[in-house]
Amino acid sequence: MGARKRDWPAILLVAPAAAVFLALLVLPMIVVLVLSLGDRAEAGGYQAALTLAQYANLPARWTAFKNTLVMAPTGTLICLVIAYPLAYFLALRANPRTKLLLLILVIAPFWTSTLIRIYAWIFILGGKGIPALLANLGFDDIRLINTPFAVMVGIVYAYLPLMVFPIYVGLEKLDKRLLEASADLYATPVGSFLQVTLPLSAPGVVTGCMLVFILLMGEYLIPALLGGGKVFFVGNALVDLFLQSRNWPFGAACAVALVAIMLVTVTLYMRVTLKSGTMRDQSLI
Amino acid sequence: MRVLRSYATLVFLFLYAPIAVIVVFSFSAGHSASDFHGFSLQWYATAAGNRFVKDALVHSLIIAAASSALATVVGTAAALGLPRIRGPFRVVFDALTYVAIMVPGIVIGIATLIALVTAFEVLNPTLAALWPGDPAASPQLHMGLGSVILAHSVFATALVIMLVRARLLGMDRSLLEASSDLYATPWGTFRQVTLPMILPAVIAGFLLSFTFSLDDYVVASFVAGPTVTLPIYIFASVRRGVTPEINAIGTVVLSVSLLLLFGSLLLLRRGQRAGAATSKA
Numbered sequence: 001m002g003a004r005k006r007d008w009p010a011i012l013l014v015a016p017a018a019a020v021f022l023a024l025l026v027l028p029m030i031v032v033l034v035l036s037l038g039d040r041a042e043a044g045g046y047q048a049a050l051t052l053a054q055y056a057n058l059p060a061r062w063t064a065f066k067n068t069l070v071m072a073p074t075g076t077l078i079c080l081v082i083a084y085p086l087a088y089f090l091a092l093r094a095n096p097r098t099k100l101l102l103l104i105l106v107i108a109p110f111w112t113s114t115l116i117r118i119y120a121w122i123f124i125l126g127g128k129g130i131p132a133l134l135a136n137l138g139f140d141d142i143r144l145i146n147t148p149f150a151v152m153v154g155i156v157y158a159y160l161p162l163m164v165f166p167i168y169v170g171l172e173k174l175d176k177r178l179l180e181a182s183a184d185l186y187a188t189p190v191g192s193f194l195q196v197t198l199p200l201s202a203p204g205v206v207t208g209c210m211l212v213f214i215l216l217m218g219e220y221l222i223p224a225l226l227g228g229g230k231v232f233f234v235g236n237a238l239v240d241l242f243l244q245s246r247n248w249p250f251g252a253a254c255a256v257a258l259v260a261i262m263l264v265t266v267t268l269y270m271r272v273t274l275k276s277g278t279m280r281d282q283s284l285i
Numbered sequence: 286m287r288v289l290r291s292y293a294t295l296v297f298l299f300l301y302a303p304i305a306v307i308v309v310f311s312f313s314a315g316h317s318a319s320d321f322h323g324f325s326l327q328w329y330a331t332a333a334g335n336r337f338v339k340d341a342l343v344h345s346l347i348i349a350a351a352s353s354a355l356a357t358v359v360g361t362a363a364a365l366g367l368p369r370i371r372g373p374f375r376v377v378f379d380a381l382t383y384v385a386i387m388v389p390g391i392v393i394g395i396a397t398l399i400a401l402v403t404a405f406e407v408l409n410p411t412l413a414a415l416w417p418g419d420p421a422a423s424p425q426l427h428m429g430l431g432s433v434i435l436a437h438s439v440f441a442t443a444l445v446i447m448l449v450r451a452r453l454l455g456m457d458r459s460l461l462e463a464s465s466d467l468y469a470t471p472w473g474t475f476r477q478v479t480l481p482m483i484l485p486a487v488i489a490g491f492l493l494s495f496t497f498s499l500d501d502y503v504v505a506s507f508v509a510g511p512t513v514t515l516p517i518y519i520f521a522s523v524r525r526g527v528t529p530e531i532n533a534i535g536t537v538v539l540s541v542s543l544l545l546l547f548g549s550l551l552l553l554r555r556g557q558r559a560g561a562a563t564s565k566a
Binding site for chain 2: 007009010011012013014016017018020021024025026027028029031032035082085086088089090093094102104105106108109111112113114115116117119120121122123124126157160161211214215217218219220221225235238239242243248251252255258259262266
């Protein structure tokens with residue numbers, strides 16, 4: 001193939017997808033950016049302008065940003081603490097014949113009706129669920145639903161599978177001979193774990209944390225269903241601004257601020273993972 | 286070791302107990318969703334007879350089928366063309382594929398909503414001006430099935446591209462060379478070598494896109510306009526309170542999406558194994 005000759009068949013094959021991304025991803029993002037620099041019209045629509053007033057107004061939704069910026073990292077950390085031992089068990093200790101099935105069983109919930117699975121927790125944490133059981137044991141008046149605790153349970157429940165998978169992949173690829181070598185050199189099991197397994201599984205941990213953190217930053221459903229309007233994220237503020245109070249320019253500014261925070265995180269994440277060169281085999285399923 | 290095993294059991298319990306609760310209570314005869322009152326299928330009958338549920342289900346199925354079909358065709362084509370494209374365009378395209386997968390639904394929903402409303406504001410007067418008859422009677426674009434299909438196809442296209450490309454990377458290139466050495470036309474090589482090899486990934490991409498679309502509430506809530514999809518119906522009912530009817534609908538939805546998911550995982554596995562077998566031979 002000549003270096004300057006264009007490969008038209010290949011370009012034609014890629015063009016429709018490029019058009020989809022351009023029309024439904026790039027252009028919409030640009031429109032959001034333009035909107036965020038505008039003014040709110042009297043009727044609640046958009047009035048062309050070039051002002052940073054919407055951004056100056058961001059502190060009005062400070063609670064939503066604060067909740068998100070506290071609960072997203074906390075949720076990510078709890079997911080990690082719960083997921084790591086499970087991934088370790090599946091990758092290194094489980095029966096080789098059943099471990100793939102077990103892994104699929106961990107991942108399956110992530111792909112199946114998030115809405116229904118969160119709804120299940122309304123059921124379990126609601127008045128006639130666990131609180132009723134606790135009342136039988138003599139602990140009266142315990143409220144679980146519509147609290148930060150309920151939102152956190154929902155978060156861990158929904159995102160645990162997404163954390164387990166990359167850690168599992170990392171541990172699974174780990175060269176078992178390194179562990180044998182470590183044991184041969186009289187390392188204790190704990191020493192082997194701390195000096196061999198843990199550092200080598202770090203890229204998987206980073207990937208998992210970033211996946212969960214980014215998705216949590218945009219979370220809407222869990223606070224909406226389990227937080228009962230008391231615990232709300234930026235996502236809930238966005239729904240309010242776009243669909244209820246119809247203040248689009250301000251909503252656009254909130255969305256841009258949210259994406260900016262995510263982009264900074266992704267950039268840091270790319271730096272860490274590209275350096276260790278383990279991003280290639282990771283996927284979402 | 287034993288500690289780890291019991292720990293794993295506990296986590297599995299945490300993951301599956303809530304699902305079990307929904308399934309068990311969907312068979313309850315009682316009115317209250319919280320006390321079990323003997324076995325019954327009445328809530329399935331109620332759900333099946335509910336006109337709103339039926340409409341919402343039809344809308345969801347149309348959206349899921351259309352958006353995943355669109356994404357499968359567009360995404361597969363792109364995955365086939367990409368290896369032959371280099372340079373800055375390729376870098377930008379790859380970045381956009383990742384962005385489409387990673388950006389939370391809420392951002393996609395907002396962006397698509399604003400972009401479509403802006404586009405309609407331009408297009409609708411144009412349509413009215415071009416309409417030969419009474420301008421007031423001209424067709425107008427509005428939010429509905431079409432806008433949800435478009436919004437869902439962004440994530441789905443990126444997903445199909447990722448899956449099919451992974452499959453192509455695992456493919457033995459010498460088979461393609463052998464095929465052209467044996468005087469197969471490019472189309473013949475595609476039909477007889479490439480397509481059979483990537484087909485499992487293509488179908489898996491379709492099924493996963495379908496599952497995603499069927500499951501999505503957040504994106505649809507922004508761009509559906511007056512159209513009610515099944516997740517939108519469920520969300521609205523859940524906000525009004527827990528009912529056994531939702532348990533029945535939820536059980537059906539869970540079963541269908543689990544079936545679709547296991548189907549696609551099976552296909553991906555089989556694809557991998559076939560790839561391994563051919564590269565060994």
